[in-house]
Amino acid sequence: MNCDVVAFAPLRCSEVCRLCVFIQGYLTVTIEPLPPVVVGETVTLKCNFKTDGRLREIVWYRVTDGGTIKQKIFTYDAMFNTNYSHMEDYRRREDLVYQSTVRLPEVRISDNGPYECHVGIYDRATREKVVLASGNVFLTVMSPPNNISVVAENTPAPFSRYQAQNFTLVCTAKGGKPAPSVYFKRDGELIEVISYTPASTSEQGGGSAGVRGARPLISRDLDDTKLQRSLSLLDPEGRAARLYTESPSRVHTQGQQAHEPSPATEVIPETVVSREFPRWVHSTDPLYYFSHTHLPQSDGSVVVQARLTWTLNPQLDNDALFSCEVKHPALSMPMQTEVTLAAPKGPKLFMSPTRAKVGDTVRITVQGFQVGSPGNEVFPEPLFTWTRVGGRLLDGSAEREGKELILERVPAELNGSMYRCTAQNPLGSTDTHTRLIVFGMYALLQQHSMAPFWSGYYTRS
Template structure:
C-alpha cells in the first residue's frame, strides 16, 4: 500500500489525500497446455494512469513487459468514472496466458500507476507479485529394487524394476517395454505394511498362478484357462492379486543352471501415486518377473511416461547385464611393509562407463587360503583396505567377486610387499560364471 500525504509545517494536522493498494490472487499449479488468468486487483482514491504486467526472469534482474493497460487512451476509463465512488473504486485487470509452456513458469508482477493530485505529470506506483508454477513430468528414473543382490545358480529369483516419474499433474501414465515392445502384464495390488507383516518381502505377493484367475481378474479355483493380460500403459493398481504359488523347481545343470519356466515370462505390474505439496503426483511403477539369466542378460527394458503436458512420451532405458571382470587398481603403486594398501574396483573390462552393469553389482572380497588382515572371512564394498600390511602378506592372493542376479565373476589380485629396491607387481586373472 502507498499513502500520499501532503504536509504543511504551519499546519499541525496532516491529511492523506491518496491511497493505492494492489493485491494478486495466488495461483494453483497448472499443467502445460492449460489457460491461466492473472488477476490484478487494486483499490485507490486516485486517478488511474496505467496497469502493467511483467514477467520476472534471471532472479529478478530482468522484467519483461507482457501487458499494458493505458487508462489515458482507453475508452472504458470514462465509463468507470460513472461509479462516482472514487475513494473506494475497485479496478480489475486480467491477463490470460493460453496454452502455457514450461518456459512460462516463474514470478509475475503487476504495476499500477495513479496520478498525483498535485500534478498530472507525476505518477505514483504500487505493485504486487504472484508465482506461476507450471507442471509436467520432468524427471524419470529406473532402478532395480532390492539390489545389490547375489547371484544364485541353484534357485530362480524374482526381479523388480522400479520406475519413478516426478513432477506430473495430473498423474502421468507409466508403462514398460522390453526390446521396444509393450509388455503384457498382470496387475496386482501392493500389500500394505500391516498386510505384509513386519519384515516380510514385497516379493511374497508376486509369485502368482495365472490358472487361479478368471478372465476378469477374480480369484477362481475352477478356471484353468489363462486370464486376460494387460498392457502396462494406463493400468490401475486396483485389481485383485492372484493367489500365491511356489516358484517352479530349478533343475541344475553341471554346466549352467537351466530354469524351468516358459520362455514367455509372466510380468506383474503395480503402481502407486504419492501426492506432493505442489499439487503434482509422484508415480512409482513396478514390473516384477522371475528372472532367467540365460534369456534376460542383455535385454533392453524401457520405462515410458505419457502426460497431457508432453507432446511425446518421455522414456529412460536400462540394459540388464551380468558383471564381467572388474578392473582392479592397487594403491600405493609401491607397497612396503607398514603401508595401508587399497584395492579398488575401477569399472569393468567391458561395457561403457556409467552404465556398464545393471543392476548394481555386489562386491565381495576374500583372501585365497586364509582370512583377511582384520581376521574376517570376507568384506563387501567396492574397496578393500589393508592397514599396515606385514611382510607375511607378501604373495597373498585376493579374490574380488562381483555378482548381480544375472551372473557372477571372480577376479584375483596378488599382493607383493616390496623392499627398498623392489618394483611393484600386480597380476590380475579373471574367471566368469
C-alpha cells in the same frame, strides 16, 4: 465457466449466471474459460464487463484454501487511472493489458487454482454508493515430469544358481501434474502385464520383493540330477572351480600398446563361474506383474512409482533391454529411460600404492569392468565380496563387502598373498584375483641380521 453477473444498486450481485436490466443501471461480468496451460507459458486473464455506469475499480483475486482466502493480485483504479500489483514477493509478474485484462508470464505450479475478477461502478442514483459484480475462472497449470529413473529393488543382491527368485524394476517419475502414466517395454516391445495391489511392508515380511496374490512363477521342482551335476563344479570350499579362459600372456593388436601389470600386483586371469542353471528356469515367456503408487507433493505435483516384477531367468534376461516410458498431456512425446540387464564380467582392480612397502596401507579398489557398454556396464548394481585365498583377511575376518578392500600397515608376511574379488548380481557371478607383492623386505630382514639367509630367496621371488 462462462458467467454473466449483473448487479443492481444498491445491492451486491450474487455470483449466479444471469442477465438482467434495471432502469438505474446495470453491470455484467463475463470471463471466458481457460484451457489447461503448461508451466512456463504465458496466461491472459480477461475480465469482460458491460455497464452503463461510471467505472470505479477492477480488482483481480486469487482464491486459496478452498475459497476461504482471497488474495489481491492486481488493481485498476479508474478514479486516478492507475494500476498496481499486490504480489507479496515484490516481483511484478502481472502486466495490465487493458484495464481488466491481466497477463501472467511464466506461470508456475503454484499459480494453479481459481481466480476472481471484481468490477465496481458508481450508483447512478446516489453517486456515492458502489455497485459490485464479479466473475470467476479456474486456471489449470500442468507440469510435465522433470525426472525419471529406473532402479532394481532390493539390490545389491547375491546370485543364486539353485533357487528361483523374483526380480523387480522400479520406475520413478517426479514433477508431473497431473500424475503421468507409466509403462514398461522389453527390447522395444510393450510388455503385457498383470496388475496387482502391492502389499504393505508388514505383509511382505519386512519389505521383500514378493508379489501378494500372484500365481507361482516356478513351473517344476528342482531336478536332483541337475543339482548334483552343478555341485560337481564347486571346489572343496564351495566356490566354482577355476576355469581360465585366457593364457597369462598378453595379446594385443598391432599399433595398440599392451597394458603392463602394476609392479605391486600380478595379473591373474578371470575365473569364469559356470552358469549352469537347473530346470526351474522357464523356457516360455514369463508373467509380468505391475503395480504403481502415487505420492502427492506439497507443490501440487505427483511422484509416480511403477513396479514390474517377474521371475528372473538369467539365461534369457541377461543383456535384455528394459525401458520405462512416461506419457503426460504436457509432453508432445513420451519420456524414456532404459537399462540393460547384465551380469558382471571381469572387475578391473587397482592397487594403491602401486609399489607397496612393509607398513603401508594398501587399497584394492574396483574401477569398472573389463566388458560392458560405457555408462551402463553392469545392471543391477553388483555385490562385491573380498576374500583371501587360503586364509583370513588382515583384520581376521573371513570376507569383506564393498568396492574397496583396505589393508592397514601390511606386514612382510602378506607378500605373495592372493586376494579374490567376487562380483555378483541376480544375473550371474564372477571372480577376479590379484596378488600382493610387498617391497622393501630385504632392508627389513637386514635389520634383523637375516639378510644373508634370505637374500637368495628375495632375489628370486
